[in-house]
Amino acid sequence: MASELSxxxxxxxxxxxxxxxxxxxxxxxxxxxxxxxIPLMLFGYNALLTMEGxxxxxxxxxxxxxxxxxxxxxxxxxxxxxxxxxxLAALGALVLGYPVAxxxxxxxxxxxxxxxxxxxxxxxxxxxxxxxxxxxVLDENGLVGRLVFAIPLxxxxxxxxxxxxxxxxxxxxxxxxxxxxxxxxxxxAISPSLEEAAAGLGAGRALxxxxxxxxxxxxxxxxxxxxxxxxxMGLYVPPALLGGNLVATVPTLIYSETMVxxxxxxxxxxxxVLALIVLLTVVGAGVLATQAGGPRG
Numbered sequence: 175m176a177s178e179l180s181x182x183x184x185x186x187x188x189x190x191x192x193x194x195x196x197x198x199x200x201x202x203x204x205x206x207x208x209x210x211x212i213p214l215m216l217f218g219y220n221a222l223l224t225m226e227g228x229x230x231x232x233x234x235x236x237x238x239x240x241x242x243x244x245x246x247x248x249x250x251x252x253x254x255x256x257x258x259x260x261x262l263a264a265l266g267a268l269v270l271g272y273p274v275a276x277x278x279x280x281x282x283x284x285x286x287x288x289x290x291x292x293x294x295x296x297x298x299x300x301x302x303x304x305x306x307x308x309x310x311v312l313d314e315n316g317l318v319g320r321l322v323f324a325i326p327l328x329x330x331x332x333x334x335x336x337x338x339x340x341x342x343x344x345x346x347x348x349x350x351x352x353x354x355x356x357x358x359x360x361x362x363a364i365s366p367s368l369e370e371a372a373a374g375l376g377a378g379r380a381l382x383x384x385x386x387x388x389x390x391x392x393x394x395x396x397x398x399x400x401x402x403x404x405x406x407m408g409l410y411v412p413p414a415l416l417g418g419n420l421v422a423t424v425p426t427l428i429y430s431e432t433m434v435x436x437x438x439x440x441x442x443x444x445x446x447v448l449a450l451i452v453l454l455t456v457v458g459a460g461v462l463a464t465q466a467g468g469p470r471g
Contacts, residue, residue: 221442260406263345275357344412360394
């Protein structure tokens, strides 16, 4: 009887201590609500207001802004372009970043520290500076531009600057370090003995990658792709500098509606639809991943 009472008291004490620790999250939750959730709600409300003139927002509630954003073919093309460029950026960052993360996970010493230092230091360089560097390189008179132009038959038809291809290069370069840093701990957690066992059973490197490494690293792949896709959907600098005025994406349209047309409700509607697309993508991918990883029977 005494032992049961002591166990109950211990459980209650543990719950009380856990509750006290959970209270420490309250300041963060309140701060998050004040500086993030409430402004987003106000911004979404602005999308429901009428426009009475340049920079003049009316008080009447309407759905015209959302109808214009969703039904207008020009905005539809911009959303489609932003979605497929972000998806291709996630795929490109995965293809380029997975081998780097794998080699880092299996290497030790100075090489690992050096590559990680290069990856992390590149993040701290201004995005504008990095993108301007790509603009110089991808120009027709730049290093890469000249090499591409020298390709027989097709070189003159490949346009790197002021094109979706240029934007894609900028997005991949921007998000590649984050993909590597997400994949690295996932791959480090996979024991090399599993690869040795697969090799002992006669599997080659390609089969080991396909049947062992990729399935075990799928959570990291999903997390990295979702991060790259979500961030790329809202990036303004690469599309603005590498796409120019010729390739419209949603972030550049939001800037134009806000700073040029002074149409704040339409800009708010564009931002709201963009946020909903990203949110639905993340939630949908999470649901599919949960169902795929659930019990099979």
